[in-house]
Amino acid sequence: MKALLEVRNATRSFAGLVAVDSVSFTLAPGEILGLIGPNGAGKTTLISLISGTQAPSAGEILFQGESINHMPAFRRARLGIGRTFQIMRPFPGLSVLDNVAVGALFGRGGGQPKLAVAREHARECLEFVGLGKIIEKRADELGGPDRKRLELAKALAMQPQVLLCDEVMAGLNHAEIDEVIDVIRKVRDRGISILVTEHVIKAIKSLSDRLLVLHHGEKIAEGTPDAVLADPVVIEAYLGKKRA
Numbered sequence: 001m002k003a004l005l006e007v008r009n010a011t012r013s014f015a016g017l018v019a020v021d022s023v024s025f026t027l028a029p030g031e032i033l034g035l036i037g038p039n040g041a042g043k044t045t046l047i048s049l050i051s052g053t054q055a056p057s058a059g060e061i062l063f064q065g066e067s068i069n070h071m072p073a074f075r076r077a078r079l080g081i082g083r084t085f086q087i088m089r090p091f092p093g094l095s096v097l098d099n100v101a102v103g104a105l106f107g108r109g110g111g112q113p114k115l116a117v118a119r120e121h122a123r124e125c126l127e128f129v130g131l132g133k134i135i136e137k138r139a140d141e142l143g144g145p146d147r148k149r150l151e152l153a154k155a156l157a158m159q160p161q162v163l164l165c166d167e168v169m170a171g172l173n174h175a176e177i178d179e180v181i182d183v184i185r186k187v188r189d190r191g192i193s194i195l196v197t198e199h200v201i202k203a204i205k206s207l208s209d210r211l212l213v214l215h216h217g218e219k220i221a222e223g224t225p226d227a228v229l230a231d232p233v234v235i236e237a238y239l240g241k242k243r244a
């Protein structure tokens, strides 16, 4: 199947440290690709290169076959590339509803110009992620798990074609993780392609069609979850460390 997103030799250095080192992969329409690797492996940086919040030092990002390298983040969002942030930054003084309405106002195709319609769409997104009952709360009143859900709702309100999820399950308990897995599956059932980073291996294994593993910025494995998680190189780089 033709790739919706293609990353070609993406590289990003920070003053001598190569955070992402010539990484290439594709994301197919409707696919869930899991991105794993130890702390500092380069996962968040790779997501930032795709969403446009950071510029690559080398390499190319293509969306529907066209290079988007020189496109700022807001234009990539209009094209349909949505993301969540590992470090959540809701507008603290705005209601949960209005935080998500902002996503609807600036999303795919230029967003929804009417605030009332944006709020209605935001309400649907909040129902979808399980926050339908607390839409009037201020964002800074939410606890960690609900902030994660809010992060997802904000990205979904932008009506992305590609959703980049950066640790949306971190800090959640088992039941909450299962709920988020369910939400992400439902997002995919709507035809959205998803790149998801996660440290909870059980969760990412059950969710992903394929896994890609980063270690010190380099791609060290890619394939089906079973094959990747049985790969000795991956076990040593990632799981081995976790078990030690």
Ligand SMILES: Nc1ncnc2c1ncn2[C@@H]1O[C@H](COP(=O)(O)OP(=O)(O)OP(=O)(O)O)[C@@H](O)[C@H]1O
Pocket (backbone or CB within 6 Å): 014, 017, 018, 019, 037, 038, 039, 040, 041, 042, 043, 044, 045, 046, 086
């Ligand atoms: N803005 C920056 N300036 C300098 N170094 C950075 C910057 N952003 C990331 N790094 C470094 O790049 C490397 C990759 O970081 P990144 O946040 O992408 O890793 P990660 O895989 O997302 O880690 P985690 O699992 O902890 O979220 C790390 O060594 C990090 O310290």
Ligand SMILES: [Mg+2]
Pocket (backbone or CB within 6 Å): 043, 044, 045, 086, 166
């Ligand atoms: Mg990260």
